[in-house]
Amino acid sequence: MGGIGQGERVGVYPGTFDPITRGHSDIIRRGAKLVDRLIIGVTTNPSKNPMFSPEERIAMVEREIASLRLANVTVTGFNALLMKFAERQGATVIVRGLRAVADFEYEYQMAGMNQQLNAGIETVFLMADVSLQPIASKLVKEIALFGGDISPFVSAPVRDEVIARVRKLGRLGDY
Template sequence: MSKSIGIYPGTFDPITLGHADIIRRGAKLVDELIIGVTTNPSKNPMFSNEERFSMVEREVENLGLDNVTVVGFNALLVKFAQRQGASVIIRGLRAVADFEYEYQMAGMNQQLDKDIETVFLMADVSLQPIASKLVKEIALYGGDITPFVSKEVCEEVVARVDEIGRKGDY
């Protein structure tokens, strides 16, 4: 029997506790889970590709999962999954708005390769509101992001905000 390989793709800008939850749970569903750190200039990233990759690699190492690896990519997700030998794409869902977008993407991916399944994992209830975009916004306006990211990621985000400058009256 061949081993099952799953892909959990994202920009992880920055990686949150919600991402870590999906990684931990997704790793139980496949023999090997590949975290695909991708580029997405439309998301106006706070961190470079290399910084995000290093951040995700460290956070995955801290989870202590021996079946998880981190790979950077800049390609069509289905092509990346094919190159990795993956049969599953894992996506986390927080809200109905996520579902609508992810459902459409899953349908398109299925059209591109009917042998790659998309599996949706609902975010843990306590982590549902967490989004990288909101974490960055809270940090930029001087808010506390410690409930949403690890200590190390918090330090990196705060350091970056110190470099680029805070916004608003805080």
């Protein structure tokens, strides 16, 4: 994608991915087309009450990326300000997914703050596929905790990991 005299175009797609959903995978697949290299930054966010540890989420995302067969996508964890992480990765683009209008206000504010921190890194918004727009990791976990079927929202391996975790927590209804 980079032309003569241009460096590699690197993008970062940050998130907690707790768990990674079909919506995330859609944004990854499409975001990978926009850059030479896409780095999936799996971050810690204790306020989201994660079901999986950072290491478990990184492994989960790596497995999903492998199944997508995207050679230009890598996964790494981070626990820092997004713009500092992006700078360290040599990124010029932050990829963010939007599901609905409700996401836009928050993401717009974040993009503005990030631009103040580093105007050389652009934020690119990708709309989730219409069929995937309602999917949110928080809702996937809630459905699983109440024994609902999360198969439409996550891959089979992720579904199995979520179900196993919910059983371990002892909060699963009859599946």
